[in-house]
Amino acid sequence: MPKQEEDRILRVWTPILLRTILIAAMAVLVAGLVLTYTYAPDYFVDRYNAVQQGHLIGKEKFGTLIERIHSGNPHAVLTIGLFILTLVPLARVAFCFILFIRERDYTYVAFTAYVLAGLIVGVLVGRVG
Amino acid sequence: MLEILINLLALAIGAGFVGAISGLGGGVFIVPALVVLAHMPMQVAIGASLISVVATSAGASVAFVRDGWTNLKVAMVLECATVTGAVIGAYLAGVVPTVVLELLFAAMMLQSAYFTVSRRGDNILSQGDPLAEQLELSGEVRDETGAMVRYEVVKVPQGGALMVVAGLMSGLLGIGSGALKVMAMDYIMHVPLKVSSATSNFMIGVTAGAGALVFLARGDVATTIAAPVAIGVTAGALAGSRVLPHIKVEALRMVFVIILVLIAAEMGWRAMSGI
Numbered sequence: 030m031p032k033q034e035e036d037r038i039l040r041v042w043t044p045i046l047l048r049t050i051l052i053a054a055m056a057v058l059v060a061g062l063v064l065t066y067t068y069a070p071d072y073f074v075d076r077y078n079a080v081q082q083g084h085l086i087g088k089e090k091f092g093t094l095i096e097r098i099h100s101g102n103p104h105a106v107l108t109i110g111l112f113i114l115t116l117v118p119l120a121r122v123a124f125c126f127i128l129f130i131r132e133r134d135y136t137y138v139a140f141t142a143y144v145l146a147g148l149i150v151g152v153l154v155g156r157v158g
Numbered sequence: 159m160l161e162i163l164i165n166l167l168a169l170a171i172g173a174g175f176v177g178a179i180s181g182l183g184g185g186v187f188i189v190p191a192l193v194v195l196a197h198m199p200m201q202v203a204i205g206a207s208l209i210s211v212v213a214t215s216a217g218a219s220v221a222f223v224r225d226g227w228t229n230l231k232v233a234m235v236l237e238c239a240t241v242t243g244a245v246i247g248a249y250l251a252g253v254v255p256t257v258v259l260e261l262l263f264a265a266m267m268l269q270s271a272y273f274t275v276s277r278r279g280d281n282i283l284s285q286g287d288p289l290a291e292q293l294e295l296s297g298e299v300r301d302e303t304g305a306m307v308r309y310e311v312v313k314v315p316q317g318g319a320l321m322v323v324a325g326l327m328s329g330l331l332g333i334g335s336g337a338l339k340v341m342a343m344d345y346i347m348h349v350p351l352k353v354s355s356a357t358s359n360f361m362i363g364v365t366a367g368a369g370a371l372v373f374l375a376r377g378d379v380a381t382t383i384a385a386p387v388a389i390g391v392t393a394g395a396l397a398g399s400r401v402l403p404h405i406k407v408e409a410l411r412m413v414f415v416i417i418l419v420l421i422a423a424e425m426g427w428r429a430m431s432g433i
Contacts, residue, residue, distance in 0.1 A: 114388060117212055
């Protein structure tokens, strides 16, 4: 595939990818806030006051969050919405990584693989840190 | 709840709007707004800001990528440096005392203020260095006459070194470090200013995303704060980018500088007085 075609694919599909995941994340966050306002407004106020005093919930298991989403837990919905939001750049780099593999452009496969690895290391650092 | 939610959304929309029209990004304004006005701990403000920066970068970079202003290859090379810095910075943000974070934030505000008053014209090179040529980093940009001009890139390692610092500051302080990124590309690597701005905007998402993942995985993100802040900053940034073509940003430049200096003074004062 010529370089111009590679550039065209990136310029057409990257914005679509970014916008789609961003809209999905925003929809989940708005849904989470509506759920909180409807069913748990006191929880929101309590958490707001606790956070002002520096009390955070701390580490949570991803599986537990998913289970709580099924029961419409507002905190779980908001957390998953924020996770989806952080997936926006991850998905974009993963898309470029796959494109460069198809192109056999191994220099840029290495660069994008490094960035992907860095993002995964970030999660690991957060879990153990 | 509604009153708190409206206050948070108003703060975030304001920060996103000013961040977009100043070109400095919402993070620079939302962190001090949350700390000073909403009385949030510094680490909570940083976590919420990092996530909102991811959202605004994704939203704002779309048009630049589509219209060809972003140099995607320069971004992909330099993201290796910014992600490295951001992961280290986000880790350090969990262990560094708040007073250090506040002092660093004040220093970064002064750097942004300096950047805002010291913008200069492009210095387009017709010959790149061997590494930049090997990585095919050159590109084309439209000049004042509308003609396409080819630009070459130089000093990739030096630019990359400054990008590690930019990533470090992003992860540590919850900002996009756009001013530092643009300086590295424009001043050191001779990437034209508009391309540097568009490319920086594109890279900010990955940089802030790396930091945000550390904060989220560590459980240091307060969802009840971060969710409305992310929505508000994104909405404010969207409104700012719509208004931007219709206002004279040059006339507002000194206002931005004064705001940045005031934020630096406030954060510096908080650090020194131990508030």
